[in-house]
Amino acid sequence: MNNNIRVLLVDDHPVVRAGLRAMLADFEGVQVVAEAADGGAALAELSKLHTLGEPVDVVLMDLQMGPGMDGVTATGKIKAGEAGTPPPPVRILTTYDNDADILAAVEAGASGYMLKDAPPEQIRQAVVSAAAGQTALAPEVAARLMGRIRNPVHALSAREVQLVELLATGMSNRAMAKQLFISEATVKTHLVHIYGKLGVDNRTAAIAVATQRRIIRNQ
Amino acid sequence: MNNNIRVLLVDDHPVVRAGLRAMLADFEGVQVVAEAADGGAALAELSKLHTLGEPVDVVLMDLQMGPGMDGVTATGKIKAGEAGTPPPPVRILTTYDNDADILAAVEAGASGYMLKDAPPEQIRQAVVSAAAGQTALAPEVAARLMGRIRNPVHALSAREVQLVELLATGMSNRAMAKQLFISEATVKTHLVHIYGKLGVDNRTAAIAVATQRRIIRNQ
DNA sequence: GGCCCAATCAGCCAAACGGTTGATCCGCGG
DNA sequence: CCGCGGATCAACCGTTTGGCTGATTGGGCC
CATH class of the missing domain: 3.40.50.2300 (Response regulator)
Structure with a gap:
């Protein structure tokens, strides 16, 4: 048996x-x-x-x-x-x-x-x-x-994730604006929101955090 | 024995x-x-x-x-x-x-x-x-x-690799300067060289390329 | 119907960044 | 010994980004 x-x-x-x-x-x-x-x-x-x-x-x-x-x-x-x-x-x-x-x-x-x-x-x-x-x-x-579920405040919206993805490819605000058919002002607004949610204060740190949390996938 | x-x-x-x-x-x-x-x-x-x-x-x-x-x-x-x-x-x-x-x-x-x-x-x-x-x-x-040695033009020096690593953590020029005990001017010089070798013109693009070429780890 | 939020845009100002030129020092190799 | 390249720093200047305030639109929800 x-x-x-x-x-x-x-x-x-x-x-x-x-x-x-x-x-x-x-x-x-x-x-x-x-x-x-x-x-x-x-x-x-x-x-x-x-x-x-x-x-x-x-x-x-x-x-x-x-x-x-x-x-x-x-x-x-x-x-x-x-x-x-x-x-x-x-x-x-x-x-x-x-x-x-x-x-x-x-x-x-x-x-x-x-x-x-x-x-x-x-x-x-x-x-x-x-x-x-x-x-x-x-x-x-x-x-x-559990932390995630309790803290939906820090979740990026779909549009914001899109921005972070472009960010990680090295695009400038202007380039992202063109790519997404929106103004640079809007790009900047999104970025500010992203920085807030990720707890950072510049784009490279945002990429670092987003990569670490696998919000974006690289390569 | x-x-x-x-x-x-x-x-x-x-x-x-x-x-x-x-x-x-x-x-x-x-x-x-x-x-x-x-x-x-x-x-x-x-x-x-x-x-x-x-x-x-x-x-x-x-x-x-x-x-x-x-x-x-x-x-x-x-x-x-x-x-x-x-x-x-x-x-x-x-x-x-x-x-x-x-x-x-x-x-x-x-x-x-x-x-x-x-x-x-x-x-x-x-x-x-x-x-x-x-x-x-x-x-x-x-x-x-070996590839690096054969293609020394685009190869980053050890110091430059170090810079790119810090770059990818989201640090500012000032922060990197403090960390490495060098001046911001030197950091900028290194970055310019890095941009040239990687064929980019800003720090986020440098991170993207460096990650793709496995110059730095991507986690 | 009223409310909230994501997404969109504008303008302004300070700080950071990118590009350039030029310079010194040092170690390595022909 | 002399040249070359890496690492270091300085000053200048234009561009980009970040931080802030404020406004409009449209969709979902109670």
Whole structure:
């Protein structure tokens, strides 16, 4: 009989996979049955294990994965049943916590979001609770999201986000005005509002903060 | 007798430490004798092992390490002998490759720069060659530095890279001048040179280009 | 229907920034 | 030894940005 939680690791770093494998090996009732270096390989592994009659109970997935399919896309496909399996719970396990990634992952169907600097016990909990069908966020992540919800004052409007995006490409006020078919005065007004909401007092600091919070995506 | 290479791991992620430990355990002649979660702990470990008569042959060091002392600072202190030991070779093992980090690490005395997505064999090589007193860069890193050397016209100097880094944090000319203990005039001169080399005409565009070319890190 | 807010625009003034010219000092390499 | 390039600083000037006050329009909401 089998009381084990069967885990699929998805991460492009061999070092991280080895670390998780070693960590989870120390825990009773958890078993790493397969690994994948990107989203495409993860889907293939899920499918293969399904046809072998050895289904996966939990997927531990990184988000940033070099050249291959990223974690959000892969999570979405898994949840859409594209692996040909009943979708197992997907736990995101990544390095950085930023609003955009978290929201995207949750929207794609992830059941939780953990950080790689978590202590082993937290990671074990993540796997166990995922297998039990529960959702869970790392404490740091949960705290930040709560702050977000409580503080809608600092949320940029869609137009303001648009401005920040252009800002980050290095455009002048005049250039942004032309691009958006508005006057420079309006651009300046938007910028002042943006500075206020982001708690900065110049455009480069606004870019820094917006990048850090992943309000905008770069590259 | 002891033919082993004695390694100290320095990384704030338990997962990564476990991964490296597991990987290196598979290799003959390599032995992880201690671990540290930040630069301060690394110095303490070096010192402790030295007094025990069990010196460290190679340090594998991460750069970004959360709240504690960062890897560049720690490398500098180790190389300055602040651990009370003959300085062992320090190999940087980090996630991102960008000129700013590489230059800072090499300047601090690191003997090599590896990326965490490297395959196990490359990581083993890094440890072995470091123990042999050689310097080594990851292929990706080496390729980019070669590009710099072949194209020195558009290559930023170390000082200029430093400026761009501060620039990207949103600092004003005055703030950068204070931070670097130079005059605003000098800051402006550097910026003009940077604009010329990057082919832009303002600071935000400089940040955009520098980020895209991985002259600075984008987080 | 009245209210709030995002989006739009104007004008003004001070501060910061960008462009230029020119200068000194220092280390490295032919 | 002499030149070259990097790093440092100064003065000047025009342009851009930031900070402020105020105004209009249109959409959503109670």
